[in-house]
Amino acid sequence: MTMRFRSLPIAVAITLLASGLTGCGTVNEKLSAGMGDYVPHWAGGLPADAPPRPGTPQYDAWMKERERKRMMPAADREKEEQAQKGATGSTSGNAVR
Numbered sequence: 001m002t003m004r005f006r007s008l009p010i011a012v013a014i015t016l017l018a019s020g021l022t023g024c025g026t027v028n029e030k031l032s033a034g035m036g037d038y039v040p041h042w043a044g045g046l047p048a049d050a051p052p053r054p055g056t057p058q059y060d061a062w063m064k065e066r067e068r069k070r071m072m073p074a075a076d077r078e079k080e081e082q083a084q085k086g087a088t089g090s091t092s093g094n095a096v097r
Contacts, residue, residue: 037053039045052058069077 032084041047052062069080072080
């Protein structure tokens, strides 16, 4: 009989914890998506080279640029990428020395 009274509070506690945990999955979708933009990469946020979010003007411009590059011949695309890497000043060969 005493075993029955002990298991009831445990069952109630587990039920409360489980129902509280399910509330974590129902956080406002816009809030959780927006907060992900402000979390640093080292803490699990988006990397610096992540594309913009769909539905924004930056995304439309990014898609147009992506389509433009896709339509270019491969040789021209490689030249453009080389020029962009040279313009940023990042030369990995000098960094190693």
